[in-house]
Amino acid sequence: MPRVVVDVMPKPEILDPQGKAVLGALPRLGFSGVTDVRQGKRFELEVAHLDDAVLAEVEKMAETLLSNPVIENFTVRVEEQ
Amino acid sequence: MPRVVVDVMPKPEILDPQGKAVLGALPRLGFSGVTDVRQGKRFELEVAHLDDAVLAEVEKMAETLLSNPVIENFTVRVEEQ
Numbered sequence: 330m331p332r333v334v335v336d337v338m339p340k341p342e343i344l345d346p347q348g349k350a351v352l353g354a355l356p357r358l359g360f361s362g363v364t365d366v367r368q369g370k371r372f373e374l375e376v377a378h379l380d381d382a383v384l385a386e387v388e389k390m391a392e393t394l395l396s397n398p399v400i401e402n403f404t405v406r407v408e409e410q
Numbered sequence: 411m412p413r414v415v416v417d418v419m420p421k422p423e424i425l426d427p428q429g430k431a432v433l434g435a436l437p438r439l440g441f442s443g444v445t446d447v448r449q450g451k452r453f454e455l456e457v458a459h460l461d462d463a464v465l466a467e468v469e470k471m472a473e474t475l476l477s478n479p480v481i482e483n484f485t486v487r488v489e490e491q
């Protein structure tokens with residue numbers, strides 16, 4: 330079954346407390362080399378079939394349900410199986 | 411700056427209440443055509459430089475801090491800018 334992936338990330342200008350918490354924890358756990366972390370969401374949607382209408386609908390879902398467009402950006406892409 | 415993406419998703423055999431909530435909301439919002447939704451997390455890590463040692467370290471981070479390996483799978487990949 331075709332799979333569409335929607336990635337939702339906080340906009341660059343928006344503070345990301347979850348990402349900052351991860352970034353702060355890394356040195357305490359002995360990790361170095363990472364200079365920034367942003368945390369977002371990933372949705373995997375299984376669709377019955379794939380065409381432009383379905384992709385347009387997923388785009389609409391991402392905008393209205395899966396993300397908050399005020400503070401988040403999203404990308405929609407088809408995942409090859 | 412190179413970016414490494416870690417995707418964390420609930421294992422297929424694990425119930426995913428967030429994904430189920432999204433799936434249940436879709437018909438109420440007038441969307442059809444999606445048969446399953448899984449929700450996970452996406453981490454974007456900026457690293458100072460990129461080599462095999464850094465990637466191995468990110469793999470270790472994903473295993474110990476970013477995911478719960480009992481209930482989640484993760485993938486690590488370099489994102490082309």
